[in-house]
Amino acid sequence: MTGAENPQATAGWVDEVLLAGPAGDVCLRLPQPVDRGTLRRLVGEAQERMTGAGLRPGGAVALRLPPSLAYVAHLLATWRVGGQAVLLDHRLTDHEVDRALHRLQPQVVVAPVRSGGGALRVFVDVTAGVSAWSDRPAGSPHAVIQLSSGSTGPSKVIGRTAEDLVAEVRRYTEIDGVARPGERIILLPSMVHVLGLVGGLLYGLHAGVELCPPERLSGDAVLAAVAAQDTPATVLGVPFHIGLLASTVPGGPLPQLTRMTTGGELVPAAVARAFTDRYGVPLGNMYGMTEVGVIGTDLYGRHRPAIAPAPGIRVREQDGELWVSCPANPYVGLADPTRWADGWLHTRDAGVVDPDTGLVTIRGRLDSQVSVGGLKVDLTEVEATVAGLPGVTAAVVVWDDGISAYVQHDGALTEDALDRLLAERLAGFKRPRALHLLKQLPRTTTGKLVRSVPSLREAVS
Structure with missing residues (x-):
């Protein structure tokens, strides 16, 4: 069916799962602290603006806002109405946004009419504008539509x-090592x-964990x-953030720092x-995908590089590929049996599952x-070797018609020095045929290194 299934009946999950709790509790x-009473008021005001612009239960809202209270x-107001939230990264170009809007046909678009704070701000001060776009219902029964990061190709x-x-x-609440109520x-x-949406915002609201962006x-x-x-x-x-820290x-001492978790x-x-x-704190690892969220964790760093499947998640190895349990097709449009079939998501990640543990x-x-x-030759092995060399930051x-290495360096490394270091560590058939030194490697909007060959070539040129 088109539109959300029983949108009026399912919309109550926002109040029950995310917004419940004493009005004075800071979330x-x-x-500046924002308590639950204030957040509920802001959600109600946003709801009125969007329904006034034409949003109806079963319709979609395209959100083109930077991280902000708006x-x-x-x-949350979109979901409270019973609508579908189409999340468009604010760093997308107008061309990319137009393509997404024409494909997904939201009833309402929410975009900034004013923003401030600078490019390095994690949360910015935004005044949101709400405008009508179409009168069509959402094209699928999903609550949220996301575009994948596209690190290896199109989104x-x-x-x-x-x-x-x-x-x-709720799966997060069962994972040992995540932040608990009263923590940040x-x-x-x-x-x-x-990761930021579910592992940060939604889990924090549900569990009573304060969300504190720097x-x-x-x-x-x-x-x-951390020290605040x-x-x-x-x-x-x-x-990327681990390297930054x-x-x-x-x-000075940071007794408040419990751990860092990376996805x-x-x-x-x-x-x-x-x-x-x-x-001197654990560096936890979290493995997940946009399609299913968190798949497995090692939040104490005990099994690195291995992870334990998250509660309720099944992982199996099929011909060297990891498959993850996923009851419904997560892709909007026709199902591709090479990506999802019979309740299993084909991750296209190589891996092994230990039969004993x-x-x-x-x-x-x-x-x-x-x-x-x-x-x-496993390019992952070659990449790990290159990344571990002195002077290499990524x-x-x-x-690319041979093994090619694109290397971000600290400014002192030369191509000849890099070649000599690799000759000491890799067999001749494993060594990159082409070395490209860059001051900055291209990354996706989520901070992942881009692996698309055309994008890498463009970064060099």
């Missing part, structure tokens, strides 16, 4: 139902994407956010060591296996 610090209020359109979101929020999450990833995305600002309150704090981020010298790509061992050596080890993308002169290794 957000931006850095974003939170309009997102996918992914939908998740309200039931699925609630199940994941220092949120670094964007709430447009799954004022700016700098190491000093993150540490200042006396309650225990978990930093939630991606590997590992290179930041604290101004996204694998963390290079050298970066993980640098972080734990500096702060159930621990899952991710080996990298399936397309990282290449043949050089009849010999198998690396991407791809197949």
Whole structure:
């Protein structure tokens, strides 16, 4: 069917799961505290604006807002109406947004008419404008539509139902090592994407964990956010943020810092060591996908690089690929049996599942296996070797008519020096045929390194 299934009946989950609790309890610090009573009032006001612009139960709202209190209020208000939230990263171009709007046909678009605070602000001060777009119902029964990060190619359109979101929020409450009621999450990833959205915003609202984004995305600002309150704090981020903190010298003790948890790509061992050596707290790992949310965790860093499946999630290995339980097709449009079939999501990640412990080890993308002169080479291994070299701050290794390495460096590394270091560590058939040194590697909006060959070539040129 089109539109949300029984939208009037399902809309109550926002009040029951996310907005319940004493009015005076602080749920957000931006850095001024926002209590639940204030948030409920702002959600109600946003609801009135959107219904006045034409939003109806079963319709869709396109949210093109940067992380802000306005974003939170309009997102929750969309669901409270019984609508579908289409999350458009505010960094997308007008061309990309227009394509998404014409494909998804929202009834209402919410975009900034004024914003301030600068590019490095994590949360910004936004005045939202609400405008009518179409009179069509949503094209699917999902509560949220997200565009994948597209690190290896074009973005996918992914939908998740309200039931699925609630199940994941409750799954977080069963994971040992996540922030607990009365504690704080220092949120670094964007709430447009799954880690910041569910692992940060929705879980924090449900569990009574204060969400405290730093004022700016700098190491000093993150540490200042940790030190701002006396309650225990978990930093939630991606590997880029680990490197940022590992290179930041604290101004004093940080007894409030409980751990850092990272999602996204694998963390290079050298970066993980640098972080734990500096702060002396666990560096937890979380593996997930936009399609299903959190899949597995190792929040104490005991099994690195392996993770344990999250409660209620089944992971199996099929011909070297990891498959994850996913009851319904998460993709908007026709189901691709190579991506999802019969209740299983094909992750396209290579990995193994230990039959005795159930621990899952991710080996990298399936397309990282290449043949050089009849010999198998795992590009993930080559990339890990490059990334671990002195002077290298990040690396991407791809197949481009041969093994090619794109290397972000600290300014002192030369191509000849890099080649000599690799010759000492890798067999000749494994060594990159082309080396490209860059001051900055391209990243997706979620902070992942871009692995698309055309994008990497463009960064070089």
